Amino acid sequence: MADDIAAPGPPLAVAMRGIVKRFPGVVANDGVDFDLRVGEVHALLGENGAGKSTLMNVLGGLYRPDAGEVAVFGERVDFHSPRDAIAAGLGMVHQHFALVPTQTVTENVLIGLDRPRFRIDLARFDDEIADLARRHGLALDPRARIWQLSVGEQQRVEILKFLYRGARVLILDEPTAVLAPQEADDLFRTLRSMVADGASVVFISHKLAEVSRIADRVTVMRRGRVTAAGIPSAGTTPEGLALLMVGREVLETIERTPFRPGPVVLSVRAVEATGDRGVPALRGVSLDIRSGEILGVAGVAGNGQSELAQIVTGLRPTTAGSVTVNGDDVTNRPPREVIRRHVAHVPEDRTGVGSAPDLSIADNLIMKSYHDAPIARRWAIDTGAVRRFAIGLKERFDIAAPSVDIDARLLSGGNLQRLILAREITSDPSLMVAVQPTRGLDVGAIATVHRLLLAQRESGSATLLISEDLDEVLGLSDRVAVMYEGRIVGIFDAVEADVAAIGLLMTGGSAPSLAEPGSPAELVS
Ligand SMILES: Nc1ncnc2c1ncn2[C@@H]1O[C@H](COP(=O)(O)OP(=O)(O)OP(=O)(O)O)[C@@H](O)[C@H]1O
Numbered sequence: 001m002a003d004d005i006a007a008p009g010p011p012l013a014v015a016m017r018g019i020v021k022r023f024p025g026v027v028a029n030d031g032v033d034f035d036l037r038v039g040e041v042h043a044l045l046g047e048n049g050a051g052k053s054t055l056m057n058v059l060g061g062l063y064r065p066d067a068g069e070v071a072v073f074g075e076r077v078d079f080h081s082p083r084d085a086i087a088a089g090l091g092m093v094h095q096h097f098a099l100v101p102t103q104t105v106t107e108n109v110l111i112g113l114d115r116p117r118f119r120i121d122l123a124r125f126d127d128e129i130a131d132l133a134r135r136h137g138l139a140l141d142p143r144a145r146i147w148q149l150s151v152g153e154q155q156r157v158e159i160l161k162f163l164y165r166g167a168r169v170l171i172l173d174e175p176t177a178v179l180a181p182q183e184a185d186d187l188f189r190t191l192r193s194m195v196a197d198g199a200s201v202v203f204i205s206h207k208l209a210e211v212s213r214i215a216d217r218v219t220v221m222r223r224g225r226v227t228a229a230g231i232p233s234a235g236t237t238p239e240g241l242a243l244l245m246v247g248r249e250v251l252e253t254i255e256r257t258p259f260r261p262g263p264v265v266l267s268v269r270a271v272e273a274t275g276d277r278g279v280p281a282l283r284g285v286s287l288d289i290r291s292g293e294i295l296g297v298a299g300v301a302g303n304g305q306s307e308l309a310q311i312v313t314g315l316r317p318t319t320a321g322s323v324t325v326n327g328d329d330v331t332n333r334p335p336r337e338v339i340r341r342h343v344a345h346v347p348e349d350r351t352g353v354g355s356a357p358d359l360s361i362a363d364n365l366i367m368k369s370y371h372d373a374p375i376a377r378r379w380a381i382d383t384g385a386v387r388r389f390a391i392g393l394k395e396r397f398d399i400a401a402p403s404v405d406i407d408a409r410l411l412s413g414g415n416l417q418r419l420i421l422a423r424e425i426t427s428d429p430s431l432m433v434a435v436q437p438t439r440g441l442d443v444g445a446i447a448t449v450h451r452l453l454l455a456q457r458e459s460g461s462a463t464l465l466i467s468e469d470l471d472e473v474l475g476l477s478d479r480v481a482v483m484y485e486g487r488i489v490g491i492f493d494a495v496e497a498d499v500a501a502i503g504l505l506m507t508g509g510s511a512p513s514l515a516e517p518g519s520p521a522e523l524v525s
């Protein structure tokens with residue numbers, strides 16, 4: 001094996017041979033070989049839980065493999081920590097970022113480096129970092145604080161950290177899952193410029209269409225093993241890749257039953273709210289959603305969609321206007337009170353708002369039902385019922401984990417999303433607020449979530465669906481609202497929606513076919 005790693009031929013940035021990584025109850029990597037050539041973008045694909053993040057965590061020095069060996073630029077390496085990997089020229093941007101929210105971009109880039117800690121000295125680095133960002137097409141203000149940044153911008157900070165450290169291999173774990181299409185295009189330009197400079201990139205993604213676009217080669221994993229190694233992406237199709245990932249055809253056709261709207265469940269009236277950066281995020285938003293209806297919100301990230309979900313779920317105060325659920329005024333009521341009115345929420349932020357990473361899967365699953373039978377018995381919690389309930393959900397929603405007693409933070413990205421969906425959907429909501437519900441899910445799981453959301457609609461829930469995937473919005477929704485700069489600039493019946501007109505509205509254009517986009521008569525069905 002050792003000669004294999006030092007094999008002559010074109011130099012490899014990374015060679016991994018026979019990697020085995022076991023966790024209690026699961027073999028996450030079962031003898032995996034992986035090659036990364038210098039100057040290529042290599043996509044790593046596979047279903048949720050296939051072992052992609054684990055393999056890259058081994059490469060990034062986070063995990064030590066139980067067996068196998070790794071070489072970087074022809075040298076055997078044995079990393080004991082991410083610090084070792086960084087020293088060898090590797091940088092890894094995780095599914096969940098590791099930035100310090102209260103510090104600036106510059107401070108975060110300099111973290112862990114031997115640099116002065118005084119503000120006065122830091123100012124000098126601002127220019128240097130702004131310059132580096134500009135050279136690689138990363139639009140960023142070095143003085144902005146992390147909490148003020150969008151997810152896309154935070155990701156740029158992570159990339160910048162490694163560029164600053166001179167990383168030659170960049171590992172990106174589902175970077176586009178959190179990006180709007182435009183942001184993804186910007187990222188691809190940055191990656192191309194890095195690769196042209198001789199860097200090498202591992203790119204994990206569930207978006208098969210973009211894989212053929214950005215990657216030179218593709219490796220596919222299934223259940224801890226490689227099922228296709230380094231095939232050129234030029235000849236692949238999304239269907240072919242899906243087949244390699246799942247081992248069967250996964251073509252999705254969304255079938256909706258006719259629209260039978262009931263009474264109004266959610267009513268938002270002339271709502272205004274301020275965003276994290278202190279500027280108006282919602283500027284007079286009004287909409288109604290009826291029982292049995294899915295209202296999809298289309299828009300480019302950062303135009304008020306997240307804030308809309310937050311004011312409905314009690315996570316952000318409104319400065320004007322009102323929100324009612326089934327006629328009850330919930331304007332500026334705390335989340336607990338909103339939840340009590342049977343409002344379910346699949347939030348954008350899965351680890352902060354959506355789950356408690358340090359609690360078990362079972363505890364996370366019962367979070368919203370612990371006060372109801374069969375879990376609550378008078379004043380006590382029936383632990384047997386908790387386990388049965390959790391195991392039932394784990395099976396129904398196909399959450400891959402050795403048991404319901406392990407901490408939620410040990411779940412793969414897609415399986416954590418399944419956990420949140422399982423909990424929220426089974427809470428039998430009157431209103432479902434679903435923000436990017438299929439982000440990070442594999443093709444098979446996306447189809448399952450779509451079926452579940454449609455089943456909710458069938459059973460009479462009202463659904464506010466916020467998604468950056470326009471196909472998803474159009475496929476699932478009864479009506480589509482387009483948001484731009486904190487306003488709803490148009491509402492359409494999904495069946496007769498004109499994609500081109502929606503695209504235009506999303507980017508601030510006007511749709512000539514609409515007499516008066518966003519007039520109150522249209523907004524309120
Ligand atoms: N630290 C850990 N402890 C226990 N089990 C783990 C740990 N990390 C990962 N696993 C398990 O190993 C398997 C592979 O997980 P991994 O995160 O590598 O999957 P993935 O391919 O990245 O999936 P996704 O697309 O959902 O992100 C899963 O069953 C997961 O639950």
Ligand SMILES: [Mg+2]
Nearest residue numbers: 052053412413
């Ligand atoms: Mg992963």
